[in-house]
Amino acid sequence: MKRFTLLTAALALSGLANFAQxxxxxxxxxxxxxxxxxxxxxxxxxxxxxxxxxxxxxxxxxxxxxxxxxxxxxxxxxxxxxxxxxxxxxxxxxxxxxxxxxxxxxxxxxxxxxxxxxxxxxxxxxxxxxxxxxxxxxxxxxxxxxxxxxxxxxxxxxxxxxxxxxxxDAYARAQISAIPVAQRKVLTSHDAFGYFGDTYGVTFLSPLGFSTETEASAADVGKLINQIKQEHVSAYFFENSGDPRLVQQIAKASGAHPGGELYVESLSPADGPAATYVTMFRYNVNKLAAAMKGQ
CATH class of the missing domain: 3.40.50.1980 (Nitrogenase molybdenum iron protein domain)
Known part of the structure; x- marks a missing residue:
């Protein structure tokens, strides 16, 4: 009986150790x-x-x-x-x-x-x-x-x-390098794609700064509209976590065409197109490349 009790205790302690691990x-x-x-x-x-x-x-x-x-x-x-x-x-x-x-x-x-x-x-x-x-x-x-x-x-x-x-990373470089440099310009809601632009050679224009808390002045919006026209920016995007109205207003005034929605600072719900970091990144690359190609 004593041997059985010791064996039982040893097994119990082993189980607790495994549970802890x-x-x-x-x-x-x-x-x-x-x-x-x-x-x-x-x-x-x-x-x-x-x-x-x-x-x-x-x-x-x-x-x-x-x-x-x-x-x-x-x-x-x-x-x-x-x-x-x-x-x-x-x-x-x-x-x-x-x-x-x-x-x-x-x-x-x-x-x-x-x-x-x-x-x-x-x-x-x-x-x-x-x-x-x-x-x-x-x-x-x-x-x-x-x-x-x-x-x-x-x-x-x-x-x-x-x-x-x-x-x-290799996929993004391949997709974007196939687009003429002059066409690699897009309008987005705020400056969230700076690192993307630096790495892959895309110019992003936006009415807001790095934070969505900032507000664009009428003068800044006017300058941006003129810049979009002068540089022939063909497409605009809004972001899944932001208010699209300002960028839509600028696009209407400048003649830029809608490129769709980008995922910048958050993923989509599980049933959406950007439920993981990898799918988000590839989704954004595909959307941006298609817009810059005029598709």
């Missing part, structure tokens, strides 16, 4: 693009909560009590950084979260522009697949540090995912 890492991502990246690297070892859901706008987001609860329970918090999530410090204070968020844009060669007389850093780094790979490498390191027992899985998942992003 199998604990899912609770992670929080500021918005859906990052959440998808974390899911691809973490696989079954992580549970990912996106604070901002599909079609959300990170510039004007207002955190909720539910967000504070998710943050408090998190083992790791991931953000893009570069001042995109300006509401995060308040949320961290309200939640009682004691950790330091992992800033995925660390290591990015940033770009900037003048806006209202100030030099501002462009926060939309993930819109270049080259930068997306930097994000993924930062995710791998963070998950390995938080959960060293599964470090090999994070590395394997991450390298497989990076290969997909490298293919995505």
């Amino acid at each position: 199998a604990k899912t890492l609770e992670t929080v991502a500021s918005f859906t693009v990052i959440a998808d990246m974390v899911h691809n690297v973490g696989g079954d070892h992580v549970h990912v909560t996106a604070l901002i859901g599909p079609n959300g706008d990170p510039h004007v987001y207002e955190p909720t009590p539910t967000d504070a609860q998710a943050l408090k329970k998190a083992d790791v918090v991931f953000v893009s950084g570069l001042h995109l999530e300006g509401w995060l410090d308040r949320l961290i204070t309200a939640s009682g979260y004691k950790g330091q968020p992992v800033v995925l844009s660390d290591g990015i060669m940033t770009r900037s522009m003048e806006e209202d007389g100030k030099k501002i850093t462009d926060p939309h780094a993930w819109n270049s697949a080259v930068n997306g790979i930097v994000y993924v490498r930062n995710i791998i390191k963070a998950l390995q540090k938080a959960d060293p027992d599964n470090a090999a899985d994070y590395k394997a998942n991450g390298e497989k995912y990076i290969a997909q992003l490298q293919d995505m």
Whole structure:
């Protein structure tokens, strides 16, 4: 009887140990693009909560009590950084979260522009697949540090995912390089495609700056309309997370034609055309290429 009891106890302890090892890492991502990246690297070892859901706008987001609860329970918090999530410090204070968020844009060669007389850093780094790979490498390191027992899985998942992003980057270069440089000009709602434009050789014009919180003056809109006419910009796009009315007004005045909707700062719902970072990127490339070709 005693031997049976000891055996039972040993099996029970073994089961508890396996349960402890199998604990899912609770992670929080500021918005859906990052959440998808974390899911691809973490696989079954992580549970990912996106604070901002599909079609959300990170510039004007207002955190909720539910967000504070998710943050408090998190083992790791991931953000893009570069001042995109300006509401995060308040949320961290309200939640009682004691950790330091992992800033995925660390290591990015940033770009900037003048806006209202100030030099501002462009926060939309993930819109270049080259930068997306930097994000993924930062995710791998963070998950390995938080959960060293599964470090090999994070590395394997991450390298497989990076290969997909490298293919995505090559696809974008091939599609856009086939278009004459003079035709690589489009109108969008705000300056969210700067990194994409720098990487793949496309000029983007927009009435707003880097943030959807800004407002375009009548003078700025007038200058943009003249520029669109002079440079023969043929197509305009609105964004899934923004108000399309201003860009439609400019397009009507300038003669630009609708190119459709782009996904910039958030993914689509699961049944939409841009439910993952990879499908979002390829969707945007296809839309932009077709418009610049005049199709």
